Amino acid sequence: DSGVTQTPKHLITATGQRVTLRCSPRSGDLSVYWYQQSLDQGLQFLIHYYNGEERAKGNILERFSAQQFPDLHSELNLSSLELGDSALYFCASSVGRGSYNEQFFGPGTRLTVL
Amino acid sequence: DAKTTQPPSMDCAEGRAANLPCNHSTISGNEYVYWYRQIHSQGPQYIIHGLKNNETNEMASLIITEDRKSSTLILPHATLRDTAVYYCIVRPHSGGYQKVTFGTGTKLQVIP
Numbered sequence: 001d002s003g004v005t006q007t008p009k010h011l012i013t014a015t016g017q018r019v020t021l022r023c024s025p026r027s028g029d030l031s032v033y034w035y036q037q038s039l040d041q042g043l044q045f046l047i048h049y050y051n052g053e054e055r056a057k058g059n060i061l062e063r064f065s066a067q068q069f070p071d072l073h074s075e076l077n078l079s080s081l082e083l084g085d086s087a088l089y090f091c092a093s094s095v096g097r098g099s100y101n102e103q104f105f106g107p108g109t110r111l112t113v114l
Numbered sequence: 115d116a117k118t119t120q121p122p123s124m125d126c127a128e129g130r131a132a133n134l135p136c137n138h139s140t141i142s143g144n145e146y147v148y149w150y151r152q153i154h155s156q157g158p159q160y161i162i163h164g165l166k167n168n169e170t171n172e173m174a175s176l177i178i179t180e181d182r183k184s185s186t187l188i189l190p191h192a193t194l195r196d197t198a199v200y201y202c203i204v205r206p207h208s209g210g211y212q213k214v215t216f217g218t219g220t221k222l223q224v225i226p
Contacts, residue, residue, distance in 0.1 A: 002157060035216075042201070043158065043216035058215075090157050105157030 003027065004093050004106035012112045018079040021109045025072055025093030031055075032074040033103060034066055037088040049074055078111070086113045118202045123221040126196075132189040134220050136202030139183040144206050147178060149187045150216070151198040158201065158216070161187065192224045 003026035013019055025032050034046040045058035049068035060066075063081075068074040078085060088108045094101035119137040126132040138147065148163040162169055162176045164185075169176045175188040189196050201219040 002159075004157070042218040043152075045215060088155060092157070102160045102163075103158075105159070107157050108155070110155075 002104040002106065004091060004104050006089075006091055006106040006109050008109060009107065010110050010112075012114065013081060014114055015081055015083060017081050017113075018077065019081065019111065021076040021078070021089050021091075021111070023074045023076070023091030023093075023106060025074070025091075026095075026104055029093035029095050029104070030072065031094045031096065031101065032068055032072070033092045033094075034060075034074070034076050035090045035092065037090065037108075038084075038086070041087075043090065046076070081113045083113050086111055118204060118217055120200070120202055120217060120220045122218065123223070125223045125225055126189075126192045128194060128224050128226050129191055132192040132196065132222055132224070134187040134189075134200050134202075134222065135184065136187070137184045138202070138204045141182050141204050142206075145204045146206070147176065147182075147185045148203045148205065149174070149176065150201045150203065151196075152201070152219070153195075153198040161200075192222075194224050194226065196222065197224045198222060 005024045007022045030051045033048045035043045037043050046060040047066050048056040052068050063079050066076045088110050090105050090108045092103040092105045094103045146163050146165050149161040150158040152158040162171055162174050164176045164178055178185045199219040199221050201216045
């Protein structure tokens, strides 16, 4: 158990819908990272937040947005969903602000878009 | 981030050492080599990292060549539970907010 929690574990929805994925980092960690992993693909970095502020962006679509709240939990919002958005979404946390810190990954949310 | 190249798959007999190579020929002087693994759609797990000296912890050893253009992760006595995808990543170890790039990794199959 990494100490990072993600909810929900599974999510099934339809095209065009909007969903919110939630991540609670390890106690004391200030950084949260979001990743997308499509079937048989590597992990694609989406976005990094440190202490409430966006710090780095990867290949995140404009239909996707994220935020980190004062209690440090984070939410990833996916809108106008398409079939291709079906994937595992992981969040990770680390204690520091740099991407070089060891990252602890949550169990992931499996999103299925029908 | 510097690009890394790993073989897509490898087999290893249970109880034997698993040696997973990674090529990072464009690595910069301030970039460390990190290894993570992902067991069957679980969240990736950190294994080890190093700069230029060989490193060892309770999970694995990391051997980095003198020119730092390649490295090898060694699992000394592979078990069935080591079957996973192993990712080699390079990134700076100081400052900065970097895009973190995982490749497609090496799928290690440990065979009984």
